[in-house]
Amino acid sequence: MRPNRSASATPPFPEFGLSERLGPPATFDAEQQAAADELTNGPRQGVYGPFRPLLHRPSLLQAVAKVGETLRYAGMLDAALREWAICVVSRELSNVFEWDMHLPLAEAAGVPPAALAAVERGVPLPTDLHADLVLAHAIAGELIHQHRLSDETYAAALRTWGEAVTVELLTLVGYFVMVCWLMNVARTPGP
Structure with missing residues (x-):
């Protein structure tokens, strides 16, 4: 488990400790489930971060995820x-x-x-x-x-x-x- 470094950050993060207000849908339709499965079976191995709210728009989630994967896992930057x-x-x-x-x-x-x-x-x-x-x-x-x-x-x-x-x-x-x-x-x- 990673330490929660933002807890002691100076200056503090404005949203730290506030309740999530746009999480994933309570239940998934077939397209949402497919998008979640794709993330879970890909290099991220889970649905977290920006993909929680993006589950409301699975096709957008998939496009955003692909860009992020290219940048993080197949990019040219060291x-x-x-x-x-x-x-x-x-x-x-x-x-x-x-x-x-x-x-x-x-x-x-x-x-x-x-x-x-x-x-x-x-x-x-x-x-x-x-x-x-x-x-x-x-x-x-x-x-x-x-x-x-x-x-x-x-x-x-x-x-x-x-x-x-x-x-x-x-x-x-x-x-x-x-x-x-x-x-x-x-x-x-x-x-």
Whole structure:
């Protein structure tokens, strides 16, 4: 069982401890059951997180799940960069589920604890943080707060990763923004 890291986060998560208000349907129709079975038999091995509210729209659940699986299990980003970006997005959007789910994955992938602590507290990043993590943090921040990238940030991404990886990172940020917003509204509990 993972520790519930969001319980002691500073600043706190707004939805932490609140009752879920949009969970899965009380009973599943055939399409919902098929979607749930597909998740349970796939790499996620269960129906949790954003897929709880998405069970109300099984075809949408399946499409969202496929994008997430591609990004997490068949992507080009190395694990540290991927998990770091997910943590940055989840903290920027104050999402309990994704923070608690991906924080230990980021730690296991080698993201420095001091960098994760800085993201949690919303303070400047450590000055010795690897440049690709600093750049990914800037990209997520610009996308979330300005809804676009500056020319300088875009050029740095292309120099650092090339077009394909840059597209994947942009998609990863957008995907996790979407699922975080859904879960924030649904008040989906942490893992």
